[in-house]
Structures are given as C-alpha cells and as structure tokens.
Amino acid sequence: MTGDGSYERDRTYITTRITADGQDGYPVEPGRYRLVIARACPWANRSAIVRRLMGLEGVLSMGIAGPLHDERSWVFHLDPGGRDPVLGIERLQEAFLLRDPGYPSGITVPAIVDIPTGRVVTNDFERITLDLGSEWAAHQRDGAPDLYPERRRDEIDDVAGKVYRDVNDGVYQCGFAGDQEAYDTAYRRLWERLDWLEERLTDRRYLVGDTVTEADVRLFPTLVRFDAVYHGHFKCNRQKLAELPALWAYARDLFQTPGFGDTIDFAQIKAHYYVVHHQINPTGIVPRGPDPRGWLSPHGREELGGRPFGDGTPPGPPPPPERVPPLGSSPTNASPVTASPITAGRRHR
Known part of the structure; x- marks a missing residue:
C-alpha cells in the first residue's frame, strides 16, 4: 500500500530462466x-x-x-x-x-x-x-500454436501492457484500495479499459490478429473470475461481465476452447478470495453463485472468422489427475475444498 492509499503490487521476482541453451544454469530438460x-x-x-x-x-x-x-x-x-x-x-x-x-x-x-x-x-x-x-x-506437441508470433509482438506487447495495468492488476487496485480516492481512480481506469476492450472485440474474434495469442492468455484469467469474484468482492461493480455483449461472448469463446476452460475450478477460485482475504470478507462466507453454466452457452463468435490455433491443432484432454470438476448441472459448480486451519493471508494475488 502506498502513502496515498493506492495498492501497489510487489513486482520483485526471481528472474532466472530455463532456456534451451541453459544460459542461466538451468537448461530445458524433460522431467527435471x-x-x-x-x-x-x-x-x-x-x-x-x-x-x-x-x-x-x-x-x-x-x-x-x-x-x-x-x-x-x-x-x-x-x-x-x-x-x-x-x-x-x-x-x-x-x-x-x-x-x-x-x-x-x-x-x-x-x-x-x-x-x-x-x-x-x-x-x-x-x-x-x-x-x-x-x-x-x-x-512441444505437434500442432502447438504460436502464441507470440514475431510479426505481431509489438502489438501483443502494447495490448497486453494495457490489459495488465488497467485490468489484470486494476481489479486488485480496486479491491485493495485504502481510501475512496484511490478506489475511484482505479475503478475509472478499469472501466475505461474494459470499455476499450468491448469496442475492440466487437468486430474481431481475438485481441491481436485472427488467432489466440499471449494477449488473450493474459486477459482470460481476469475475465473468467470477474463475475464470481471481482464484481462484488473487489467492488468492480459497474456491470457484470455477462452484461457486456462482446467481452462476455469473447470470454465464453475462450472458455470453450481446449486449454482454457479446462483449467478453471470456480469452487477453488471463490474459496481463495472469499476465505483468504479476511480483511475484505471477515466472515469467510463463500457465495453460492453465480451460476457457471452460462459459460457453456453458444457464443456466436465463429461468425467473426479466425482460427484459435492458426495452422496448429487443439490440445488433447488434460491428464486425469489434472482434470477440473465439470460444470455439470449444479449451479454452484461445487467441488469440495478440504478443510484447513489455513484461513487468512496477507500476500495479495
């Protein structure tokens, strides 16, 4: 938290890389x-x-x-x-x-x-x-897509940078703001950027070009958590994602694309935010909604053209130990989260 009440993420990371040539001392090795x-x-x-x-x-x-x-x-x-x-x-x-x-x-x-x-x-x-x-x-598997094509890297970096600042991190700046002015500033920037994205995605299927890129990979995790967590818990509540026609259809398109929705467990997402963020939700009560079955509804984005994997192919199903619970017919997508005495933390992610 900064002196003016705004939330500032700690961007200190261990930047050692695993590379094909092992230049940082960690070469790519299967199974290592x-x-x-x-x-x-x-x-x-x-x-x-x-x-x-x-x-x-x-x-x-x-x-x-x-x-x-x-x-x-x-x-x-x-x-x-x-x-x-x-x-x-x-x-x-x-x-x-x-x-x-x-x-x-x-x-x-x-x-x-x-x-x-x-x-x-x-x-x-x-x-x-x-x-x-x-x-x-x-x-990599045969048919793996190129998520960061060289000819589009400048545009991907530009879009992804805006998405990170105003949306990915923007929801946290709203949720962890320490005073009204800091919250209002973050809220305004978030919704200005979401409006920009809504307009951008009205007539194009993906954020950059006609295939899935790194930019889409970076936006999707925030969108898929928006109505379940950020709208209420983080006070990002001008509208729900489901009330933004282009963004909601775009997010459903990605959710239904192999490799995206099959990584999502709404029960674990909600358990983390509503239980761990004790300073925001001191009761630790986890809301039952929203109904996640809408993520499987038709999105109609195929009409905009484009191919999610370009010249590549979809990935196969995830290995059995990594499969998430299907949305099924339960409106809560309930999957058990093992009881634990670990209930409150201060490291905001």
Whole structure:
C-alpha cells in the first residue's frame, strides 16, 4: 500500500530462466522441473493454459497448491498428507528458502522448481509463459500454436501492457484500495479499459490478429473470475461481465476452447478470495453463485472468422489427475475444498 492509499503490487521476482541453451544454469530438460500453480490464482492460470496449449504435460509436471494459505505461503493441503507428491513439501515456501534462506519477497505462484535440488528456479510469471512457448519448443506437441508470433509482438506487447495495468492488476487496485480516492481512480481506469476492450472485440474474434495469442492468455484469467469474484468482492461493480455483449461472448469463446476452460475450478477460485482475504470478507462466507453454466452457452463468435490455433491443432484432454470438476448441472459448480486451519493471508494475488 502506498502513502496515498493506492495498492501497489510487489513486482520483485526471481528472474532466472530455463532456456534451451541453459544460459542461466538451468537448461530445458524433460522431467527435471515442476511447475507449481494454484487453480485460484489468475497469474498462475496463465502458465497452466500455455503448458496445456503447448502440450508439455509429459515433460513438465505440475503441482497444484490448494486455494487456502496464510501470510507465509501457498500450501499443498489438497494433496494426500498435505504434501506435494513429487517435491515432498508442505509449503511452497520451502522451495524458496532452499534457493535463498533469507528470501525477502512474497511466495508466489506460478513457480518452477528444480526437482533434484528442491529449489525454486523462477516465479517470474510473465517470462514463464513466454519461455514455455519458445525455449521449450523441442518438446512441444505437434500442432502447438504460436502464441507470440514475431510479426505481431509489438502489438501483443502494447495490448497486453494495457490489459495488465488497467485490468489484470486494476481489479486488485480496486479491491485493495485504502481510501475512496484511490478506489475511484482505479475503478475509472478499469472501466475505461474494459470499455476499450468491448469496442475492440466487437468486430474481431481475438485481441491481436485472427488467432489466440499471449494477449488473450493474459486477459482470460481476469475475465473468467470477474463475475464470481471481482464484481462484488473487489467492488468492480459497474456491470457484470455477462452484461457486456462482446467481452462476455469473447470470454465464453475462450472458455470453450481446449486449454482454457479446462483449467478453471470456480469452487477453488471463490474459496481463495472469499476465505483468504479476511480483511475484505471477515466472515469467510463463500457465495453460492453465480451460476457457471452460462459459460457453456453458444457464443456466436465463429461468425467473426479466425482460427484459435492458426495452422496448429487443439490440445488433447488434460491428464486425469489434472482434470477440473465439470460444470455439470449444479449451479454452484461445487467441488469440495478440504478443510484447513489455513484461513487468512496477507500476500495479495
């Protein structure tokens, strides 16, 4: 929190990279690393999507932290015995402290851990997705899409930068604002950008070009959480996403695209925000709605043309251990979140 009441994200990350040439000491090697995410976290959601789209499940395993944590760390409270089955740790914090016993910043997801040493390699969420799409090329599936085509990188960077500042981080600036003026400023910027996106997506299927790119991967995790969390919990309540025709259809189009909706667990998303953010929701009551079945309704975006994977192909289904509960017929998409004494935290993601 800054002196004027506005929320400022800690952008200090471990920026070591895993590269094809191993220039930072960590070469790409199948089976050596473990990507740790939380289904609840939008920043981690990006890496889960790209890993799926690239077909890297067989070479980069994935650990899934539960939605509940405290100020110390994300924990593996959904795994048997409360430990990640590959890393053998209870808290992601353990991997950070092995890397740096005095690690001073937040324990964040996504993070990639070196399995042999148990040390975190990186938690630089922006770089992780770009490197999964490029440095891991030798191990990607046949038909993996190009999410960051060179000819469109300037436009992707421009759009993604605006989306990050005003939307991805903008909802947090609303939710964690410390006074009315800071909230009002963040709210105005958020809705100005959402209006801009609504207009941009009225006559184009994707944010940049006619295929899914890194820009879409970065916007989707915020949109999919908007009505369930940000609209009410973070006071971003001018309108619901479902009341914005182009953005709602665009978000449903992506949700129904393999690699996107099959990474989403609404029960874990809501459990995290409404239970962990005790300062915003001190009762810890998790709302039953909204009904998620609308995400499966027809979107009609095919009429705008475009091909989600360009010259590539859709990914196959996720491995059974990584499948999320189907939306089914339950209006709450209820999936059990194991009870845990870990109920309140201060590391805002």
